Amino acid sequence: MSKLQELAPNLLNIIDQLEINRVKLGSEWIEIPTVKSIFKNYKIAGVKFRDGYGVPIIEYFIAVVREEKEAGNCPIMSKLVNFLLEKNITPKDVFDICMGLRRTLVTYIFRDKLIKDNAMEMMDEIAILFDANLSGVLEIFTTFYEKKQQAIQKSIVQQKKFSQILKIINFINTKIIIVQNGHIILANQPFFEAIGVNDIKEFNKNFSSTFSFMKDVDSSSKIKFDLENINEWLSSVYESNKPFTTNIFNNKMADVFTYSGRITTLPESEPTKYIISFNSISSHVANEALIREKLEHDELTGLYNYVKFIHLMGEAQRKALQDNTQLALVIVDIPQLKEINNTQGMDAGDKAIVNVAKDLISNTDKNMIVARLEGSRFGVLIVYENEQDSYNWCSSLHIELSKSPHRKTISITAFDLSETVNSVQIRANSLIDEINSSQEGSVSTDFENVKLYEALPDQERFTDRLKGMKKIKTTLYYKGLAISVENKLLFVDKDSATVQLSNKEFCATAPNENIYLEFPMLGIVKASVYSLNDKNNTVKIHRFRLSKHTPLKRKIFRVEVEENMKVNILSDGPDCEGVVNDINEEYIGLRLKRKRSLDEGSFVSIDIMLPVDDITTSFITEATVKKIEKVKDGFKIVVLCHLDGINKGILKQYIANRQMKIIHELRK
Secondary structure, eight states, X not given: OOHXXXXXXXXXXXXXXXXXXXXXXXXXXXXXHHHHHHHHHTTOOHHHHIIIIIHHHHHHHHHHHTTSSOTTOOHHHHHHHHHHHHTTOOHHHHHHHHHHHHHHHXXXXXXXXXXXXXXXXXXXXXXIIIIHXXXXXXXXXXXXXXXXXXXXXXXXXXXXXXXXXXXXXXXXXXXXXXXXXXXXXXXXXXXXXXXXXXXXXXXXXXXXXXXXXXXXXXXXXXXXXXXXXXXXXXXXXXXXXXXXEEEEEXXXXXXXXXXXXXXXXXXXXXXXXXXXXXXXXXXXXXXXXXXXXHHTBOTTTOXXXXXXXXXHHHHHHHHHHHHTOEEEEEEEEOTTHHHHHHHHOHHHHXXXXXXXXXXXXXXOOTTSEEEEEETTEXXXXXXXXXXXXXXXXXXXXXXXXXXXXXOOEEEEEEEOTTSOHHHHHHXXXXXXXXXXXXXXXXXXXXXXXXXXXGGSOTTHHHHHHHTTOOEEEEEEEETTEEEXXXXXXXXXXXXXXXXXXXXXXXXXXXXXXXXXXXXXXXXXXXXXXXXXXXXXXXXXXXXXXXXXXXXXXXXXXXXXXXXXXXXXXXXXXXXXXXXXXXXXXXXXXXXXXXXXXXXXXXXXXXXXXXXXXXXXXXXXXXXXXXXXXXXXXXXXXXXEEEOOHHHXXXXXXXXXXXXXXXXXXXXX
16 A cells, blocks of 8 residues: 555545546635635636636646645646736735635535545545645745745835935936946936937837937047947046037937036946936037927927917017907817727827817917917917907817817907916816816807807707808719709708709709708808709708718719629628629728628628629629628628729729719709
């Protein structure tokens, strides 16, 4: 009889049952309340733990009982220790996890009545084989854990020390860097500004070598400045106790500026940490002025930053007093920016900010001062003569801003020239906060006696602008072909308008069709046809609404194809059949009853029989699915065609022929 058979005969008798139910044991282990709570706190996936560690540990325990493995030498335990260390689990929690397995084994053995007698002997056997290994695991884990905690404490002390140094050097206007082993480990903000970057991360991204920002170095050192022997050069210049000169490359301005530098060392530092300070040489003060000018602009948008804007507001206030002119402060906000950053990421937030900045640049003139203030807000300082015109300009600006995603809000307030810049800002921001919190409206003002279009009923916001107009440019689409004409505006009431159309337009429209109007100061507005009068070619239109995605801005116009033009789509999955809706020179719109395995981004082959010059031609091309939209009777799908020279010619010829047929239809 072997030694283990002597030590654990009862365990050996039930070991086959344990092996059969090892996955069940692992599942019960991870469901024990204490273990489950620990996993939740440390974000450990229970099933992955069971499969990766739990079951293999149980299998090793079974092999030890059978004397197939050596007790106390479980390799999976080492992996488990490392895994738990990475999760930063405490020794107590590790003990509770291990005891969870012991509890699972004991519960299973006695619950399923695997033994009838010798209960105490069974508990002793578990203690001999399991608890001994458990104490070994805990000892190893505790040793590693203590070492890790010591390393963390040491790192915290080091970080505090560097943080204190950084606070000190950031109070100093001199450009300062701290170098160890030829690499910058710390630098103050004035240094980064002189280089034209924001931080050490951006510095490392823009400069291939740590000291490549220094050009034409001149020092009294016997050792020549070289990127290969930078440590020797630093030591030599430090010992000489003499300054050196260098041209520093400014990444933002793509130019160099001359500085004088000195080198000293950080006391009690091992290895040696060199402190290098850079000071602008007096003859190059103009260069510093250029850098300051660059720093007055917001890096993301290129607009003036908050500090510069406040300064310019003060100057504008003094000039307005002299010239007897009126100023107004406009605040533009993206109230959902924080939510965008949290849900879509910082890149999406930056994109929203840049889009607003571009729209502001496009819709302001040289007499207006535009700046990004802070976070989601922008400021525009305008000189105005008439309050209504200023408010109307803000309304038109909001129309343009609304063409890009996310809500925008605007406030405009008069700049009382007897007030301080700060008090005007507070009032403007209060207006914007008020409209943001209301979740309604878009333009807020404290101007008196102005007509607020947003306060009008929904349709009057549009029809009120039509009153007094005699003509308006209209555009409608017939089978994808645009028909644009300047038409006579006959009558306007609160929620509709009557327009006299040309014969071609009248023939091309029908009730409930869309018609696009070019509103002054508003842009493109979409309306619906309510009724038609064929005696005088008049049409009554209603349901006015802003058109953010107007087809008028399409660079490539599409045409509707003949009815029931079949298409076959071949992909990696089952083939699909459908019909073609419309075509342009790059994209094809399709309608399918079932999309099967198609997804956006799928690479497919499409086969269409196109009628070209009264001859049906096989049009086969590869394409990428760009958009899938669920509709009432199936799916609308848009594909981007990858055309060769022959297919491109076939498609252009078909589109040209189809457009001519549509024009002939209109003439009839």
